[in-house]
Every structure is written in C-alpha cells, then in structure tokens.
Amino acid sequence: MTPACKKRGFASIDIIASWADIVGERYGTRVQPDRLIWPRQPELSDPERPPQPATLVVHTDGPTALMLSxxxxxxxxxxxxxxxxxxxxxxxxxxxxxxxxxxxTRKALRPLTRSEExxxxxxxxxxENDRLREALKKLGAQVIARNAGTAA
Known part of the structure; x- marks a missing residue:
C-alpha cells in the first residue's frame, strides 16, 4: 500500500489503476475517484462481521454528475x-x-509478407478448432508485425 493511497482511504492502488475497467466506458475517463471515507468502527463484538461500507468521493463535471447520480x-x-x-x-x-x-492511439501495424503468412x-x-486457429493467427500476425522491425 502506498502512503498516498492510505491517506485517501484506499487499501491499494488497484481501484485507481483499474477504474476505467470497473466503471465502464461512460465514466472511466470522465469520473475520477478521490478518496474513501470509512465510518468509525466501534469496538466490534463480532470479529467475523465485515466493516460498514465506505463512501466513495469522486470528481466529475456537471453533466456527468447528473448521469452518475x-x-x-x-x-x-x-x-x-x-x-x-x-x-x-x-x-x-x-x-x-x-x-x-x-x-x-497505437500506430497501425504493417501487413505481413506472403512468406510470413x-x-x-x-x-x-x-x-483443429477453427475459432482458436483464427484467434491465434490474428495474435501471431500482430506479434510478427510488431517484432519484425526490432529483429533487424
């Protein structure tokens, strides 16, 4: 845990790093998590009971705030x-x-030569599986196109 995350109430940087994947395309770039506010916990008589939920404070612009609410x-x-x-x-x-x-934006990869294909x-x-073979071919073509320039 980083000191900055701890200061903001986050147990780790995972939620900040994965924010766009968690909340989706609509809010991923337009909403920024700021901190977690955890309620004060009285002496727990039952250690098995999870803590009370926190309040997540986020920043966003006016129109996005309306949608997010x-x-x-x-x-x-x-x-x-x-x-x-x-x-x-x-x-x-x-x-x-x-x-x-x-x-x-990623630069476009060059097409494979006939020999590479x-x-x-x-x-x-x-x-044997057609879908798997096509997926592997697509992946292989990207790897070859990306690495061919560095091998020379």
Whole structure:
C-alpha cells in the first residue's frame, strides 16, 4: 500500500489503476475517484462481521454528475464486485473539472509478407478448432508485425 493511497482511504492502488475497467466506458475517463471515507468502527463484538461500507468521493463535471447520480447503484455494484464484498455503500459526487484522459492511439501495424503468412499458417495447421486457429493467427500476425522491425 502506498502512503498516498492510505491517506485517501484506499487499501491499494488497484481501484485507481483499474477504474476505467470497473466503471465502464461512460465514466472511466470522465469520473475520477478521490478518496474513501470509512465510518468509525466501534469496538466490534463480532470479529467475523465485515466493516460498514465506505463512501466513495469522486470528481466529475456537471453533466456527468447528473448521469452518475442516476447510475450510482449500478456503479456501486460494479465496484463492490471488483472488491469482492460490499465495500462501498454510497458515492459522493463533487463537481470539479476532471482532465479527460485520451486513449493512446497505437500506430497501425504493417501487413505481413506472403512468406510470413505462410510460416504462420504452417505453424497453426495442427490446431483443429477453427475459432482458436483464427484467434491465434490474428495474435501471431500482430506479434510478427510488431517484432519484425526490432529483429533487424
């Protein structure tokens, strides 16, 4: 656990690093998790009982805040699924500008030469499942196209 995460109430950086995957495309780049506010825990008589859920504080712009307030039950469910238990009980939305993260654009890969295609087909001819063979061919073509420039 990093000190910055601990200060913000996060047990680890996992939720921040996986935020876009957890909340989906709509909120992944437009909503930023800020901190978790955990309720004070009285002396627990039952150590088996999980702690009370936290409040997740997020930053977003005005229009997204309106959508998020409507979708918050689904977002909470997705976050709790990520954690594996009911860690989040509610979301507190603060309207602040959020720097929209742009998806990095990958440069287009070059097409394979006829020789490279034949070599790849030869390596995959023993794969009996058509869907698996096509998936492996697609992956192999990307690997060859990406690595061919570095091998020279």
């Amino acid at each position: 409507h979708d918050s039950p689904q977002v909470i469910e997705r976050i709790n699924t990520f954690y594996g238990w009911a860690a989040i009980g509610r979301i507190k939305i603060q309207q602040k500008p959020v720097a929209v993260k742009r998806a990095s 034949q070599q790849l087909d030869a390596k995959l001819e023993t794969v």
